[in-house]
Amino acid sequence: MLGGSAVMAGITRRLDPVARAERTTLITGPTGAGKDVIAQSLHARSRRCHEPFIAVHCAALPDSLVEAELFGHAKGAFTGAFQARGGLVRTAERGVLFLDEIDSLSLGAQAKLLRFLETGEFRAVGSDQSEKSDTWVIVATNQDLRGRVQSQLFREDLLYRLEVVRIDVPPLCQHRDDITVLTAHFLGEVGCQHKYFSPAACRRLASYEWPGNVRELRHRVESAALLCDATEISEDELGLPEATEPATAASGERTVKATLWQMVEERGMTLAQATAACEKMLVSAALEAELNNRARAAARLGINVRTIYKKLSVPPGSS
Ligand SMILES: Nc1ncnc2c1ncn2[C@@H]1O[C@H](COP(=O)(O)OP(=O)(O)O)[C@@H](O)[C@H]1O
Ligand SMILES: [Mg+2]
Structure with missing residues (x-):
């Protein structure tokens, strides 16, 4: 990890103590700021450095599969589950599980994650047996989790749990x-x-x-x-844009196009996944513009409130 500036030196100084403590760690910062680099550096500095580092892009996992991906599933847990399968919590045993874009985890998965963080115990989907795994969980987000708690998209108790050890990565500027x-x-x-x-x-x-x-x-x-x-x-x-270039519709479109393509490339997304991710972002932008008033946000987008929940993959009635 590079950077001798006062801010980066401040972060670097904290890495060894955090790696020694192995407590659940939240890394926040805008996209491209170095959150992955920090997570990997924590792993490399910890006693777990020779054990697996498993990175999960939560936004790229469909909500219907996320719990099974993380915690595994029992035989017959759902159609097509012909065999029991262990989840990523198991794969990352003794190592680090890095949950990137934690903000996009469904409320159901958030509840399971909280239980796991507090007890070290989890249950595979469709199983009534509790299992244990020794995994250091590091999570990252570029979103304002507090705002998402306010719009009831993120569990407050999980946020409190995650905020205990927190590293804020500043934007490059x-x-x-x-x-x-x-x-x-x-x-x-x-x-x-x-x-x-x-x-x-x-x-x-x-x-x-x-x-x-x-x-x-x-x-x-x-x-x-x-x-x-x-x-x-x-x-x-x-090839940097002119300093004084006004944000025209054309340059705006170029930026959006480049950003979307970067997202598709980095996360290996299909068109359908990228479209769903875009819808999620627009719904969340509408919520921000309407100060979390869901009825008004829905009206702005010409959809009904139930669709807002669906697009954000929040089960209705869970708020
Ligand atoms: N402090 C740093 N030193 C060296 N390279 C960095 C640093 N921060 C970020 N990078 C590089 O910038 C790119 C984006 O970093 P990444 O950790 O993936 O950002 P984020 O996860 O916040 O989107 C990567 O290619 C990474 O290697
Ligand atoms: Mg990243």
Whole structure:
């Protein structure tokens, strides 16, 4: 993990104590800020470093399967369950289970997870036998979990449990001092350590907003280095949007397209999964715009309140 800025040094200092304590840990921060890197670093620094690190993208798991994926299922638990199967909690035994995008876990799965975190016990779907697993659970989110508690999409008791050990990763624009070191590192990663950025390019790297954070920096630096024939990489080759470019509909669409494609690539999503994820985001945006008033959010989207629950995969009546 790179970054000598005061903020990043503050985070790095906490990693060893957190890794020693092995308590359930919540990592928050915007997309691309380095949440995965921190989770992996915690694993590497812990006594569990030679045991599995199992990462789960909660948003990519359909709600109907998420409990079975995490906790396993008994034979005959549902149609097609011809054999009992262990879940990821079992696979991660003695190691780390990293639950990314924890905000998208269904309320049912949240309840089971809370029980597991508190007792170390869980039940496979369709089984009445309690089992135990020794797994260090690390979770991450780029969402405001408090806001989701308010809209009754996230369990408050689970949030209290998760907040005990918490690492907040700042957006890159809040630790610009690290840009130089990160840039040099990413140049080296693609074998271009002999290349460098022109003074204008350096200024641009230092002043750009980086909405996609370290991930965006990495992509920009690596592709500029690989595509540029000269040793000096110019500002143009960075391909960053004009500083003063007004957010036109066309540039907005380009950004949305790039972001969606990145999501599909990173999570290996199908069109149907990506569409469902987009609907979820729009419903959640409508809820935010309407201050969590579900009736008004539904009206804005031209759907009924039940559909809001369905799109967010919250069973009706669970609030
Ligand atoms: N502190 C860091 N040092 C080196 N690389 C980093 C750092 N933070 C992020 N990265 C790189 O940026 C990219 C995005 O990081 P990631 O941890 O996947 O972000 P997040 O999980 O928050 O979306 C990855 O390629 C990662 O290697
Ligand atoms: Mg991530």
